[in-house]
Amino acid sequence: MSALDVNPAGHHGDEEELDHDTLHITVGGYVTGFVLSVVLTAIPFWLVMGKVFASSTVTTFVILGFAIVQIYVHMVFFLHMTSKAEGGWTWMSLIFTIVLVVIALSGSLWVMYHLKTNMTLPSPEEMRNMP
């Protein structure tokens, strides 16, 4: 029964709630999540330690991609996220948080990168040779 179903009998007890929460948790789910995580962790470590790509930029984007996939795997297999849990409120708060995290991270990096490249004081040498 989803949390938003009409329930004229009133609140059901703690027992029922928790059983409902743990119903879809299985050994298989955890093992699948674990195996996927091991693979998704091992590949980035191998890429960096084995210096597989010559370009740092390529490696950076590939390992960031692996990190995002692994975070998704953890959310699904370990944290049991679904868009239905708690009547959709965990989902809503997750989406909201992701938006804030993306703004905070990309905004900081973007703004500070431009500050650094455009506002670094020129060295004395550069000052002397200025037009």
Add this chain to the structure above:
Amino acid sequence: MVDSTATLGPGRAGEAQALRFYDSGEHHPENGTLLGFWIYLMSDSLVFACLFAVFGVLGRNYATGPSGAEIFQLPLVAVNTSLLLLSSITYGFAVIAMARKRVGGTLAWLAVTGLLGIGFVGIELHEFANLIREGNGPQRSAFLSSFFTLVGTHGLHVSFGIVWLVTLMWQVAGRGLIAANRRRLMCLSMFWHFLDVIWIGVFTFVYLMGTLP
């Protein structure tokens, strides 16, 4: 004033009754604790997002000190990562044992999880102690300040998770798997897996990307 209230009284009472009928059909999500704890975790991830942003901005400012490539020992980080990953699945097994109402199994898997967590914190403290002994403490450069703040905050979370876990083992051993204890175990489960998710960001963003030239 008194008169008008008196006149309106019966009408309002009628409305209230109609509303009460409507109300009894609609329900809030009832796992208030788990949803509330989830929202705490979301606010915690904002804390970590800020620390990640700080590291992203300052992580290459070495102040003539060492770079990540010079001080990070990736094999050790790999061991640490596998400890935390293993502790996630052992906590999962504890939750499964809990769902099957097996007190012994729950306690055993919680103990394994706790030991893996202690191993993780131990290796991290060893790494920190080495860095500080070599003069690469948090005061050395902006890179090391932000590194110690971010990784230290995560380590502190894991340490408190272990304290919580031991407390819960005590509670489960004493009172069994009563509803309150199961709710607490589910909250700690979310906390523990959440820390693993943060660690994915740490080893990717700090250790692996910090090692790259």
